[in-house]
Amino acid sequence: MTSAEPLSATRARILDTATELFYRRGVHAVGVNEITARAHASKLSLYRYFPSKDELVTAMLTEHSDRIHAWLERETAGAPAGRARVLSVFDLLIGWFAEPDYRGCAVVNTVTDTRADPRTAEIARRHLSRYRGLLERRLREAGPPEAGADPAALARQLLLLIEGASVVTSIDGTATAGADARAAAERLLPESPATEHR
Secondary structure, eight states: OOTHHHHHHHHHHHHHHHHHHHHHHOSTTOOHHHHHHHHTOOHHHHHHHOSSHHHHHHHHHHHHHHHHHHHHHHHHTTSOTTHHHHHHHHHHHHHHHTSTTOOSOHHHHHHHHTTSOHHHHHHHHHHHHHHHHHHHHHHHTTOSOOTTOOHHHHHHHHHHHHHHHHHHHHHHOOSHHHHHHHHHHHHHSOSSOSOOOO
16 A cells, blocks of 8 residues: 555545535535544645635536546447437436435536636536537437537537426426426437437
């Protein structure tokens, strides 16, 4: 075991604790004293890895976004190319939205909580751009678009359904918005996609 291993474990513990607390209560409602107490770490350790609370928030959002997008890519890659692969994104999110502790998108929540702090807003823009990129790739994997169809524009429309469903779910506390978004996505997708293949 190298001396760096316990240090990176401490960093991960601080980050995991901050992620959980920020998600449940919001960035401004949680202080570094509570984070360090819950993580069983000293303030010195926290500030060694994250020179300020803002740096901790930035790291939390960046790593959260990376995890979400890696999960979406991995879990939808095996669906048959075409409508099924596009809709598999919605199927995955429906399951997530139905979890009892789901409180909306952590990235969007934090942008709101920090009043669109420039660094937070930049992470959020990148997060949404990656969503659009995934959806556009899944659309293009279906084959050549129909005449006049624009995969980039359709991907943006699908993203609006996803984010809208996320917000409604977090407010209503019910899991039906995800299914409604999927049904709307089915209506937006071309009726006769290219031959599906793996």
